[in-house]
Amino acid sequence: MIAHFLRLEWKQYFRAPYWQKSIGIKIFMGFFALYFIAMFLGMGFGLFPVLKKAYPDQDPFTIVNQALFYWISADLAVRFFLQKLPVMTVKPFLTLPVKRSKIVNFVLTKSIFSFFNFLPLFFAIPFSIVLIGKGYDPTQVWTWFGFIFLVTHVINMLNFFLENLMAKSELSILPIVGILGLLSGLNHYQVIPLSDLTASGITAILETPVYLLIVIGMLVVLYISNYRSLKNKLYVDSAVQVKIKEAKTSDLSWTRRFGDIAPFMQLDLRLIMRNKRTKSTLFILVIGLLYGLFFYPQPVYRDMEFFYSFIGIFSTGSFLINFGQFIPAWDSGYYKMLMSQNFEYKRYLESKFVLMSMSVVLLFVFGIPYVYFGWKILLVHFAAMIYNIGVNTHVIMYGGSFNRKKINLDQKAAFNYQGTGAVQWLIGIPLMVIPMGLFAALNYFINFEVAVTVLIALGLLGIVFHTKIMKTITKKYIKSKYKMIGAFDQDN
Known part of the structure; x- marks a missing residue:
């Protein structure tokens, strides 16, 4: 069934009328993606010596771990505004003998192959190689890499959850931006040293890799939450139901002076x-x-x-x-x-x-x-x-x-x-x-x-x-x- 879904997605993509119209944009976005891949690769290989030269008295690995708080915040914000969540045309399947669970699992699994999930790897893999070359414990390095890999997918599922939450409750995006800005401000002015707390948490995971199970647990919880949320929407009635909203009027009488x-x-x-x-x-x-x-x-x-x-x-x-x-x-x-x-x-x-x-x-x-x-x-x-x-x-x-x-x-x-x-x-x-x-x-x-x-x-x-x-x-x-x-x- 998964292979059948993939074939349908492939046909839909290339048979869509916008394919020829937006090919120029696709080429532009391709170059844009290559630019970021090259930039992340350069950071992966070159960040360690740059940090060592700029901060000779500090461990570059620790500095990177402290900066991961900003990376997590920025990654979540960028995904929220730029990442397109995976979708598929599900209405035709709702009247066919196809289990809703298979449809939902396909949609969620499809999100794993987002460009935003692969981009951090272009930094994490070469940086891990550099760390091992500098004499760091390989077990801790690959544990760190596993943490980065898992957190990337946690952020992906969290973004999925927030998108569904906003679509359901019609919340504004400003509270999310405000929360991220508040956390960054608290960390910047050392009211709550979130960077240090993040680095301490990562150090604990490196010393005791079993703590990775906590991150895995977060990923499982978010996956199940998204699974239930999407599955509850996959009904013929909800697909064809017309939502009736009361029109809200605003006082625009001040415009009459124009x-x-x-x-x-x-x-x-x-x-x-x-x-x-x-x-x-x-x-x-x-x-x-x-x-x-x-x-x-x-x-x-x-x-x-x-x-x-x-x-x-x-x-x-x-x-x-x-x-x-x-x-x-x-x-x-x-x-x-x-x-x-x-x-x-x-x-x-x-x-x-x-x-x-x-x-x-x-x-x-x-x-x-x-x-x-x-x-x-x-x-x-x-x-x-x-x-x-x-x-x-x-x-x-x-x-x-x-x-x-x-x-x-x-x-x-x-x-x-x-x-x-x-x-x-x-x-x-x-x-x-x-x-x-x-x-x-x-x-x-x-x-x-x-x-x-x-x-x-x-x-x-x-x-x-x-x-x-x-x-x-x-x-x-x-x-x-x-x-x-x-x-x-x-x-x-």
């Missing part, structure tokens, strides 16, 4: 709050606001003035970039109906512009505390705000006129390239690379003040000539309207 574009703003805000794919833009907005905290607390980045522009553009424009790059594909499901209405197209586009501009201003205001790291940082963020409003909003809206991919709003955004085309890959050049390169060049060859002034001046020019620019963009959308309608109808 005049005739208010109905379109309300439509966008409701779309963002009610769909899985668009809700991710709200999370990215939070990430953008806190993005500077990944860099500014470290003195090495505070000395890199040219890097301020990149952080400023992304921090104040995170919503602009993630929401704007899919205009008008967000409305692709009802775009034909929308275009049959009697309204001025410019109003439709102006509502997008106002929404993105508001997000840029709000992100800058909430990011004012970055002045703690230096007034230059706040000044660049202000310049980035003006540049985003005056230049990047127009750039991304013009790029949207080339969108021809329909978006399924019910799908998750993490690692989901449905609806992604060449436009989304190329738009990053004018959005990020050009302003960063311009700022860096002016800052290097002239001075910091001139670099900031030029960014502000370009943004102000875009604001001053906004009306004329929008007329050009509107004409491009109207010219492409019927091509978009046809593409959105065909791209299912």
Whole structure:
């Protein structure tokens, strides 16, 4: 039966209509995977001598064990946002004499072959070989390798459990991010030395390998929990049952002050709050606001003035970039109906512009505390705000006129390239690379003040000539309207 499932999965994969459409993305992801494999291999062979040179008085093996707390946290977070859980089309099997237990076991076993489970091995295997070559006890080294292998699969099953829990209870992803952030903060400020506790636990396992049974027990418990959860869902009634939810309305009366574009703003805000794919833009907005905290607390980045522009553009424009790059594909499901209405197209586009501009201003205001790291940082963020409003909003809206991919709003955004085309890959050049390169060049060859002034001046020019620019963009959308309608109808 397992072999039969595998054959069906193989046929489904290569016969799916998206296979030919997304082959370019698959090639890109292949190179992306090779890059990480090479990086992990390099770390596996080179980390020991690097740590020995940097910390001559400490044991590199102990340092790695202390860092495993951060690896476990990061691995869980990355899997949660990027790993696609294994699925299969089960509805046809529910009316056939196929045991539900076999279907569930196949789905769970399939998760073992995830790329995320293999990636740590490209570090653990060469690092274990280096440790043995340096004279460490082979029994302890291979016990450590077994621990890494088991913990990787524990994280995989834990991610599976959290995904099912969130799907069942409709919890937000923010509590999970908050918990991981809180634990990291407690460890960083030594309130609870979780790194030391992790290293002590690993040392105990190395000295008494029988403690690996505890990790194995965790893996078994999570597997059984996921097994029961999935098996309870595999019923014909649950597969065809229509879930009825009460529509929640929000008070959007404040949008009326924007005049005739208010109905379109309300439509966008409701779309963002009610769909899985668009809700991710709200999370990215939070990430953008806190993005500077990944860099500014470290003195090495505070000395890199040219890097301020990149952080400023992304921090104040995170919503602009993630929401704007899919205009008008967000409305692709009802775009034909929308275009049959009697309204001025410019109003439709102006509502997008106002929404993105508001997000840029709000992100800058909430990011004012970055002045703690230096007034230059706040000044660049202000310049980035003006540049985003005056230049990047127009750039991304013009790029949207080339969108021809329909978006399924019910799908998750993490690692989901449905609806992604060449436009989304190329738009990053004018959005990020050009302003960063311009700022860096002016800052290097002239001075910091001139670099900031030029960014502000370009943004102000875009604001001053906004009306004329929008007329050009509107004409491009109207010219492409019927091509978009046809593409959105065909791209299912």
